[in-house]
Amino acid sequence: MSEQLARLEGMLRSLNLKGMMGGYLELAERAAQSKLGYEEYPCLRLEEELKGKTDRSVTSKIHKARFPFIKSLEEFDFSFQPGLGEKEVLRLGSLEFIENKENLVFPGPSGVGKTHLAIGFGLKACFAKYRVLFMPAQKLIEDLMLSVREGRLTANLLAYSRLSLLMIDEIGCMPITKEQANLLFQWVSMRYERGSIILTSNYNFDDWGQIFQDNVVAAAIIDRIVHHARVFYINGASYRLKNKLKKANGGYIP
DSSP, rough: OOOOHHHHHHHHHHHHHHHHHHHHHHHHHHHHHHHTTTTTHHHHHHHHHHHHHHHHHHHHHHHTOOSOOOOOGGOOOGGGOTOHHHHHHGGGGGOHHTTTTOOOEEOOOOTTTTTHHHHHHHHHHTTTTOOOEEEEEHHHHHHHHHHTTTTOHHHHHHHHHSSSSEEEEEETTSSOHHHHHHHHHHHHHHHHTTTEEEEEEEEOGGGHHHHHTTTTHHHHHHHHTTEEEEEEEEOSHHHHHHHHHHHHHHTTOO
């Protein structure tokens, strides 16, 4: 390596321009052959660097979101859930609901694709550079309970309020005590009109009083969630059951 190239790579490393490190020699040769002007060549290199930084930023946001699996909104099989408004759901992929601090709620039985939809919107939000977090409801409750024991509940609630989109999966899947219900109320109140929530639940709102063991707290939570929300009830068949039937019938579903 010549002294000049070594010096160039040293400066790129110091400036943390990793994207430009990768292929500047190849691009320089192409630039010479194509007789690119002095302004065109650095512009081309900076575009490559910007693309690299964008890709790394999106990858980092997806990692921090803690998705249990990766599935896009476009992969959702609306034909298997004909009662779900495909056009309306896909229209929300513009993420305007995040800008408006609106919520999305997907109640329905197990296996109908609620989590898939939540993750699909979460992925789009990551690509749009929003701060996103996916949490099972039980994990959120455990985190809130721990923060109470450690005396950092207010700080924890504030941290949650700074996220652009929070996805809470399977509300009601596990029993919720009155103390836990009160913590969820504080969490919802802190998020209220500050950021978007996507909730999935196996239960309709009418059953939440029983889930939370407190009708008053349940009503207060529901009121804050649905005030600025789109609610999509999914009452179709289970995807998991569909796959079992498909295997049992040699790949044919009657």
